[in-house]
């Protein structure tokens with residue numbers, strides 16, 4: 001049986017599937033809902049929006065900022081007493097083993113973001129399998145820990161490639177966080193489940209990026225660019241609504257380059273890309289510190305798999 005035969009047919013990423021039990025929701029010692037803090041570990045030149053401007057072959061010639069930025073984030077998490085999940089590119093781990101070792105030594109979850117940020121929906125199943133296998137093994141060898149989690153580059157699991165969930169399970173991943181149930185020009189599947197589910201009844205758990213519903217519509221509530229572009233109070237209101245009204249934990253994500261206003265500027269990109277990438281970089285660090293204090297946080301595996 002092929003992988004594609006075992007899961008939902010194309011066009012139904014979130015169904016059929018079975019919802020994760022609500023009893024899995026965890027609370028902090030002071031009774032707050034534990035939300036999942038995650039970082040997608042890639043450098044400023046690896047983002048999808050720059051893919052048409054910066055060739056993969058040029059990456060090694062560009063000044064890296066990820067070492068400085070991830071160390072800054074690790075300092076911030078240590079100060080706040082928070083453990084997070086780092087979805088890490090194999091490409092980064094290979095060049096910065098010290099980052100991986102520090103993440104693990106300080107109690108964070110090491111997880112996979114694929115090898116070099118190739119979109120999963122641009123890969124054939126066997127190329128996808130080779131990518132996620134290589135990355136998992138490399139991270140596990142380097143970190144000395146099991147890698148359970150995966151996040152597809154640019155949330156690129158959706159109606160075009162639901163077979164990816166079966167491949168992830170076969171390769172030993174226990175959860176994925178690769179779907180975003182919103183409408184966006186680079187990703188999104190508004191028909192997908194908004195809460196964690198087992199695609200096609202597989203053991204693998206998909207934890208979609210968090211959305212909030214207002215007037216029957218899904219709005220993004222997972223961090224990323226929206227967190228930088230919108231006033232902090234809106235992000236906080238939305239996340240509180242998900243915790244309090246829906247009784248669900250949120251998944252928050254951001255990138256190391258978002259706390260780095262000094263990163264080299266990419267010339268020749270369109271206004272929308274420039275606006276999304278560079279707006280409020282200088283405000284991000286203080287905004288994150290407020291966020292870390294205003295909500296309770298933990299690693300993805302502990303929030304959603306009940307790992308200890």
Ligand SMILES: [Zn+2]
Nearest residue numbers: 040042153154
């Ligand atoms: Zn990414």
